[in-house]
Amino acid sequence: MASPELPGAKRNNVLVPPSPLLRLNDDLLADIFLRLPTLADVGRAATTCASFRRVVADSTFLRRLRSVHPAPLLGLLLFSSVHPAEPPHPSAPYARALQRAADLSFSFVPCAGRWIPIDARDGRVLLESETMGGDFAVCDPVSRRYLFLPRIPGHPAAQRCRRLEPFLVPASNEEPETSLRVVCVAERKPGQLVAFVFSSDTGRWGSLTVDVSVPPSCKFSWSSYGFGSCYWKVTGSNKLLGLDTRSMVFSSFDIPSGYGQQDSVVVEAAEGRFRMFTLHNSMISAASYLVHAVRVIREEGNNLWQVKRRVRLPSQYIFSFADATDKHLLLRGIPWNLHLEPSTPGADxxxxxxxxxxxxxxxxxxxxxxxxxxxxxxxxxxxxxxSI
Structure with a gap:
C-alpha cells in the first residue's frame, strides 16, 4: 500500500514563478526610470540596488535621460572657477555632488592659472587665455577632459575687430554628445559682422560675414542664448540682433520703443516664440520688479508684445541682468545700502x-x-x- 502523500509534497514540486521584479528586463526598467518626474527620483532609484544602478549608469540610458530632463542649474561660472549653488536653492544637493566630484578650478588643463572661463553650457566650460590672444580651450570639469582649439585663421586681423563675447553651442539631438561648436562674433567694420565658428567634427574654424543695418557708433549688449539662437540688444536703439546657430543666419527685429534704453533681455522660447524680461528698480520705494512679456505676431504681420506677468523681487536689492539661457535668468542683486554707500562693510x-x-x-x-x-x-x- 502506497504511503499517503505528504501535505506539502505538491507544493514542493510546483515551480515558484519569479517575482515580478526579476521578470523586468533592463529595457523595461529604463522606460520606467525615464518616466520618473525628477532627476532626484532617478538618482534615488539608482541607489536602491545593483541592478537599478547598472541600468541608470548605462550610457544609452543617460543619453535618453538628457532628452527627457534638461540639465539643471548647478551654480555660477565666475572669473576663475565654478561657484556651486548654496542652500536653500533647490539645486544645492546636485551642486554639492558636483563640488565633491569635479575640478571646478580647471587645474587639470595644462598651463593652469592662465585660463579665464568665459562661457559654460551643459557641463562644458569655454576657456580663453588670460592674454586674450585668441587661444581657446573647452573642458569638462567632471570627466577632467579638455580640447585645445586651433587659432582663428587670420587671427591678427580678427583681433583688430570689435569682438562680441565667444560662446559655446551645445550638440543637437542628432549629434554625438561629445560634439561641440564655439562661435566668436566680431564687428569687422561698422555695420559688418563676421562669425567665426569652430566645429569639433571638422577640427577647423569657418566664417560667415554679414552686413547689418545698425548705427556705426552702436554697442552690443551681452548675449542671451536659447533654443539654438543667440541674441544681442543693440544699445541706444530699439533693435535686437540674432544669430541662429543651426543655420548660421543673422537676423534682426525691432523691440518696443524705449526698451533699448531699459535693462531688458530677449530670449527665444519654444516654437519660435520670444520672451522679453525687463527690470524696474524704484529708488523712491526701494522696490524692484521683473516684467515678463511675449511677442505675438498678428495676421497682418505686426508684432505685439503682451505682458504676461509682473513679479516683485526681494526688496533689499537693486537688480540687473547677468545672464540668460533657454530656461533661466540670472539676476545680480546689489544691496540698496551698498548701492548708496559703496564702502558699506559686510554686504554681499x-x-x-x-x-x-x-x-x-x-x-x-x-x-x-x-x-x-x-x-x-x-x-x-x-x-x-x-562631454568631450
Whole structure:
C-alpha cells in the first residue's frame, strides 16, 4: 500500500514563478526610470540596488535621460572657477555632488592659472587665455577632459575687430554628445559682422560675414542664448540682433520703443516664440520688479508684445541682468545700502535664478565682490557622460 502523500509534497514540486521584479528586463526598467518626474527620483532609484544602478549608469540610458530632463542649474561660472549653488536653492544637493566630484578650478588643463572661463553650457566650460590672444580651450570639469582649439585663421586681423563675447553651442539631438561648436562674433567694420565658428567634427574654424543695418557708433549688449539662437540688444536703439546657430543666419527685429534704453533681455522660447524680461528698480520705494512679456505676431504681420506677468523681487536689492539661457535668468542683486554707500562693510552681492515658466525667484549664492558671472548647468556627476 502506497504511503499517503505528504501535505506539502505538491507544493514542493510546483515551480515558484519569479517575482515580478526579476521578470523586468533592463529595457523595461529604463522606460520606467525615464518616466520618473525628477532627476532626484532617478538618482534615488539608482541607489536602491545593483541592478537599478547598472541600468541608470548605462550610457544609452543617460543619453535618453538628457532628452527627457534638461540639465539643471548647478551654480555660477565666475572669473576663475565654478561657484556651486548654496542652500536653500533647490539645486544645492546636485551642486554639492558636483563640488565633491569635479575640478571646478580647471587645474587639470595644462598651463593652469592662465585660463579665464568665459562661457559654460551643459557641463562644458569655454576657456580663453588670460592674454586674450585668441587661444581657446573647452573642458569638462567632471570627466577632467579638455580640447585645445586651433587659432582663428587670420587671427591678427580678427583681433583688430570689435569682438562680441565667444560662446559655446551645445550638440543637437542628432549629434554625438561629445560634439561641440564655439562661435566668436566680431564687428569687422561698422555695420559688418563676421562669425567665426569652430566645429569639433571638422577640427577647423569657418566664417560667415554679414552686413547689418545698425548705427556705426552702436554697442552690443551681452548675449542671451536659447533654443539654438543667440541674441544681442543693440544699445541706444530699439533693435535686437540674432544669430541662429543651426543655420548660421543673422537676423534682426525691432523691440518696443524705449526698451533699448531699459535693462531688458530677449530670449527665444519654444516654437519660435520670444520672451522679453525687463527690470524696474524704484529708488523712491526701494522696490524692484521683473516684467515678463511675449511677442505675438498678428495676421497682418505686426508684432505685439503682451505682458504676461509682473513679479516683485526681494526688496533689499537693486537688480540687473547677468545672464540668460533657454530656461533661466540670472539676476545680480546689489544691496540698496551698498548701492548708496559703496564702502558699506559686510554686504554681499546676491545672485538669483528665475525660472521662465514659474517665474520662481531663487537665491543661488551671495558673493562679497561684484563679479562677472554666468549660469553653470550640467547633470550631477552620477548622471553625467563625458562631454568631450
Amino acid at each position: 552681492i546676491g545672485y538669483f535664478s528665475v525660472e521662465f515658466e514659474s517665474m520662481q525667484v531663487e537665491k543661488i549664492c551671495g558673493i562679497r565682490n561684484l563679479l562677472y558671472a554666468k549660469l553653470y548647468t550640467g547633470f550631477p556627476p552620477s548622471l553625467s557622460l563625458p
